[in-house]
Amino acid sequence: METHIAIFPSPGMGHLIPLTELAHRLLLHRRLFITFIIPTAAGSPVKPQNDILNAMPENISSIFLPSVDLSDIPEDAALETRIILTLTRSLPALRQTLTELTGESIRKRPSALVVDLFGPPSFEIAKEINIPAYLFCTVSAMSLVSIFHTPILDQMYDCEYRDLPEPVRLPGCVPVQGANMPEPLQDKKNDAYLRVVESSKMFSLAKGVLVNSFLELEPGPFKAMEEGDWCKPKIYPVGPLIRSGSENQTGGEGFECLKWLDEHPVGSVLFVSFGSGGTLSQQQLDELAFGLEKSGQRFIWVVKSPHGHGKSYSSYFNAESHLDPFGFLPEGFLGRVEGRGLVVSSWAPQVEILSHGSTGGFLTHCGWNSILESVVCGVPMIAWPLYAEQKMNAVLLTNGLGVAHRVEVDENGVVGRDEIDKCVRSLIEGEDGRKTRLKISELKALAAEALSPDGSSTSSLLDVAQIWCN
Numbered sequence: 293m294e295t296h297i298a299i300f301p302s303p304g305m306g307h308l309i310p311l312t313e314l315a316h317r318l319l320l321h322r323r324l325f326i327t328f329i330i331p332t333a334a335g336s337p338v339k340p341q342n343d344i345l346n347a348m349p350e351n352i353s354s355i356f357l358p359s360v361d362l363s364d365i366p367e368d369a370a371l372e373t374r375i376i377l378t379l380t381r382s383l384p385a386l387r388q389t390l391t392e393l394t395g396e397s398i399r400k401r402p403s404a405l406v407v408d409l410f411g412p413p414s415f416e417i418a419k420e421i422n423i424p425a426y427l428f429c430t431v432s433a434m435s436l437v438s439i440f441h442t443p444i445l446d447q448m449y450d451c452e453y454r455d456l457p458e459p460v461r462l463p464g465c466v467p468v469q470g471a472n473m474p475e476p477l478q479d480k481k482n483d484a485y486l487r488v489v490e491s492s493k494m495f496s497l498a499k500g501v502l503v504n505s506f507l508e509l510e511p512g513p514f515k516a517m518e519e520g521d522w523c524k525p526k527i528y529p530v531g532p533l534i535r536s537g538s539e540n541q542t543g544g545e546g547f548e549c550l551k552w553l554d555e556h557p558v559g560s561v562l563f564v565s566f567g568s569g570g571t572l573s574q575q576q577l578d579e580l581a582f583g584l585e586k587s588g589q590r591f592i593w594v595v596k597s598p599h600g601h602g603k604s605y606s607s608y609f610n611a612e613s614h615l616d617p618f619g620f621l622p623e624g625f626l627g628r629v630e631g632r633g634l635v636v637s638s639w640a641p642q643v644e645i646l647s648h649g650s651t652g653g654f655l656t657h658c659g660w661n662s663i664l665e666s667v668v669c670g671v672p673m674i675a676w677p678l679y680a681e682q683k684m685n686a687v688l689l690t691n692g693l694g695v696a697h698r699v700e701v702d703e704n705g706v707v708g709r710d711e712i713d714k715c716v717r718s719l720i721e722g723e724d725g726r727k728t729r730l731k732i733s734e735l736k737a738l739a740a741e742a743l744s745p746d747g748s749s750t751s752s753l754l755d756v757a758q759i760w761c762n
């Protein structure tokens with residue numbers, strides 16, 4: 293009999309993409325059918341999300357839950373508050389859907405409910421219906437260690453993390469200065485802080501946690517989780533699961549950039565992207581444009597319209613800019629960089645670009661998927677973290693793995709054009725770039741090894757699949 297798995301993803305491409313990859317990979321090994329039960333907040337899903345869902349094989353289907361109302365939430369509510377409320381307000385609909393599936397036939401009864409980082413509030417429903425609940429961790433093992441420690445650290449420190457005189461030392465992890473701890477933990481008075489602390493406590497209730505990372509990339513955090521009594525669930529390192537890049541996400545404009553890459557020398561192009569949600573202020577957008585121009589290097593830049601009032605994730609819930617982003621570029625910029633700089637509006641086929649031989653560097657906002665994609669493709673990075681746990685990821689990339697150089701932010705919170713120029717030249721043609729390229733090629737080989745038939749992540753995924761199928 294085929295086993296049925298239900299997946300309940302949080303809003304955002306950074307959650308949906310790795311969960312769909314998990315589903316694909318499970319199908320490679322076991323006869324399963326998988327249903328994505330998708331919460332929605334405002335209207336129908338955006339195009340990149342639909343493209344991914346439509347490209348899934350027939351054993352994977354999707355059910356969209358009715359859109360929840362978030363109109364009572366203040367405009368300036370934290371990203372995490374929006375995500376958590378979208379999920380918690382979708383719980384009655386999730387309960388109804390799971391109950392219907394369970395009632396329909398034994399065949400349709402899910403053997404497991406898989407949720408991501410923000411999904412633990414759904415564990416209660418899984419328990420009610422008697423379905424084992426698993427977490428799929430779409431962030432690093434280091435971030436997972438920090439999540440397990442969030443309630444402990446909450447008891448330990450009264451002050452804000454950024455005011456701690458010493459770095460936070462999490463078991464098995466590189467030390468992290470308080471200011472680099474995840475964004476929702478940076479303001480204890482914000483509603484998002486309490487929600488994240490409460491949600492972190494629920495992590496221990498998962499039957500198991502599948503982590504989108506691999507043993508060889510983060511041996512310290514994985515060992516600490518195996519040995520620490522603070523980590524109750526069984527941990528399964530199953531990554532790096534990245535989009536295979538085979539499905540045609542955007543067509544048209546997106547694939548123009550691959551043709552453009554074909555025309556440039558090996559390792560010569562910098563890819564600049566701030567993920568599905570990251571946006572810059574107008575001032576920062578200008579500095580980036582002038583910095584790229586000054587560097588004289590080749591680049592592909594995914595440009596999004598700037599945010600008006602300090603929110604660096606303003607396109608998170610809708611990965612496509614509504615306004616024409618090119619209208620915000622400095623006057624004459626496109627003409628001055630013609631031939632060596634390509635700008636793409638809002639969304640580009642990232643995996644395809646990173647795996648193209650002409651790409652020699654990645655200026656990234658340090659979203660975990662982007663990092664894994666860069667590792668798998670062996671592309672060294674410039675770390676420019678914006679929000680969520682991205683600053684902590686930047687610490688791992690620089691101090692921990694030595695595969696990125698982090699940009700310096702000036703006293704006004706801006707990364708200036710000279711700094712950008714320096715970082716870009718150093719990565720593409722400097723000695724630093726050569727060293728980070730060597731290190732990342734080692735990680736690339738380890739990543740391939742982890743996913744090989746006898747690799748650590750394959751055997752871990754088979755272990756958990758075996759439990760579900762039994």
Ligand code: UDP
Pocket residue numbers: 304305306307309535565566567568569570594638639640641642643658659660661662663665
């Ligand atoms: N992505 C893409 N094209 C873009 C921007 C993002 O394909 O123009 C994909 C990227 O490859 C990654 C995901 O969207 O798989 C972004 O996830 P990540 O964790 O890096 O950042 P988030 O968007 O969640 O901040």
